[in-house]
Amino acid sequence: MHESFLTYKGFLFLKVAGLAGLLALALYIGHAPMDAPNGGTWLGYGLGTVSALLILWLAWFGVRKRRYGGVQPLKGWLSAHVYLGSALLVLGTLHTGFQFGWNVHSLAYALMLLVIASGIFGTIAYSRLPRLVAANRGRQTLEAMIAEISSLDRGARQAAMALDDKVNATVVAASERLQLGGSLIRILSGREPACRTAACLAHLEELAAKGTLGPEEGATLSTLVRLLYRKGELLHRARLDLRYQALLDIWLHVHIPATVLLIVALIAHVVSVFFFW
Amino acid sequence: MKVRINQIIRKRSRLADVSERDVDVLAIKIGRSGASDIHLADPRVRLDHAVVDGDEGRFEIRAVGDAIVLVDGRPSAVAALRPGAKISVGPYEFRIGEPPPGLDLAIAVELVQPFDAESATAMTDDMRMVARHLPSRRVVAWTLALAIFVAFLAVPVIAAFSPGVHEATKAFRPFAAWNSGRISNVHSPIAETCSSCHLRPFVQVENAQCLACHTSTRQHADPEIVDLGGFRCESCHKEHNGPRLATRADDGFCVGCHGNLAKVAPTTTLVDVAGFATAHPQFRPTLVIDPIGPVVRRVPLDPRPTETSNLRFPHDKHLRRDGLRTTAGNVTLTCASCHVPGPGGTTMQPIRMEAQCGGCHTLAFERRFPDWTVPHGEPDKVRRTITGLYSQIALTERRDVDRAQPGRQRPGDLAAEEKTQREADQAWVEARTEEAMATMFGASGCGLCHATERKPDGWTVRAVHVSRLFMEKARFSHARHTTVGCSECHAAQTSSTSEEVLLPGIATCRGCHGGATPETGKVASSCLSCHAFHTHADHIRSAEAAR
Known part of the structure; x- marks a missing residue:
């Protein structure tokens, strides 16, 4: 033992x-x-x-x-x-x-x-x-999480391509830069107060709730939401991982x-x- | 309009892969939308980004809505398409070329700013490390370590050896950080001068440093009896512990030697003591045991000793509760009527005949002249005083009486008569003086209190010897015991002779005082509550010098 x-x-x-x-x-x-x-x-x-x-x-x-x-x-x-x-x-x-x-x-x-x-x-x-x-x-390493986030970003951008410019812009904003790490305080907090992925997700959910989209667009939107939801979860875990690593290191x-x-x-x-x- | 579109895709090899197609449309739609004529599959491009139209060899590009189109680097809502122009639509670059024969326009499209998200996600490890956000551990550690070393070690040590450096760094008080605690209040004047006490590095403070100022501090004991020269002042007086100078005051320190004096001082006459409450000998006041000499000796109060002072004074008669009959009426005396505390309140002022006794005990000897008194304590002057009064009476009163009898006068024989008269007066004065002297020195005069004797050459009074300080080894302060009545310690009310020693024994003190660790309800009293340490006649300095 x-x-x-x-x-x-x-x-x-x-x-x-x-x-x-x-x-x-x-x-x-x-x-x-x-x-x-x-x-x-x-x-x-x-x-x-x-x-x-x-x-x-x-x-x-x-x-x-x-x-x-x-x-x-x-x-x-x-x-x-x-x-x-x-x-x-x-x-x-x-x-x-x-x-x-x-x-x-x-x-x-x-x-x-x-x-x-x-x-x-x-x-x-x-x-x-x-x-x-x-x-x-x-079972994922941090690198694997980041790789998956990256592929989710790619998928999201692809899916958003056919959508309205405004929606597309939020998806691009959420996916063009990985919001991980940053200042020491941010790393130690394990949070990202201005998380673009979370903002984008909120925006998309709001859009879906309105129900003004056609069936094809609606399907794209729900795909996008699924992708970003998974990404958000991965981001949260990646940030926690960084936080833990920092706590193990900082003392x-x-x-x-x-x-x-x-x-x-x-x-x-x-x-x-x-x-x- | 017929347009040739070359879409160039550059691979890593830098070799361009060109897909060429010709379209024939009214206007060329450019955008991310699948319905566009030039489909730009990049999220940074709008669904409908720009339109190219025109005719007769004049073509224009127009941005849709507020989409941004750069022509030769400048944003333009509308711009003419000239061969050689460079147009940016999002990350794409459009180059206008010379149209091949049969076509109106040739446009080459190339993605010049590929989407960079891949490289953004490939975050370096470095970015995730805490170290990236903090100054180097090594730099921090060594910089601060050097600062501590210089400020708290190097500078004070150098200053201690070099007066020049000390002078130069004085403003920064280089030794302040070495001070382990506040110096005692009494030593405040030398607090800033470490070398007042700390003379040599790595050597404990030496007695000589203390004695440089404390020139009159006395030895504890006679060096002939016990040599205490090996003790350091500092072993009992500790510094740097706050405003009060720490002084060793525990009984254990005293009892260490006084508990078994035979071991350290075989020749001493002191009695062993191990604590006030249980193991302290009976008090041994210094008493006059023989007034001839006088011989004084420390005598224990058990059994009750007597003091031979040559004085007769019954306390009980003076302290009658129903008062004393005097010429001034009935007077009730208390202890304080006669015993007045001396300066500092430790001892009582000596009793003086004139001050304490004279109010009742007059030294007059002739009833008709009560103010005519003899001086106290000066037997030689007593006779002169008495003779003086009777001579005066003889000179005035007797002669007047005799002259009132003219029948006895014989005229012409005045000188002889005068002579006879003077002899008679002298004899009368002498007789009266002798009579008064006998009365004065007798049992109702001086003899009331003193031992008087008639010797061939006259009357004498034996000298009175009363101890001025009974407890010379201790410090008892009457002033600190004013809440206790006199009679609680001194049995004066029932004392009929002055041979009795009215000092209280140790049992009386133990009624209130319980030693260093007293039982409940008793006052803690250490050795130093009553005894001082540096009490020997010799100064420490003289003993040190002798050694």
């Missing part, structure tokens, strides 16, 4: 991460420093050291993933990366002692939150979306640069703390 990275070895790393988080929390609650809880107490230094090493190890996953060679699967690594990365949320937060300010220390913390948040987004995306992608595609555009920034900020944080000890 397929075992996902989330359930790897019976949630081994979830248990490890949970224990680490609970242990840190228990120590924090029992810890009563003479000053306010902060990163400079023995517990603060301890949590900080563990968190910093964890950050470097988690980042190393990104390097390792890009390396060829070695056949051992990275599923275990990914599982550990996800769960221990989440535990970092607890360890790192307790390390701050909830002291925040406009400084390099809180900058490092904020970047850590950004990395973890984007990572959690990615985890959810990768655990949910592949199923939705498969269900949405059916990495935050996760990876933020990780690089986090490591630099972390170095600045550690150096500054011990420079002015």
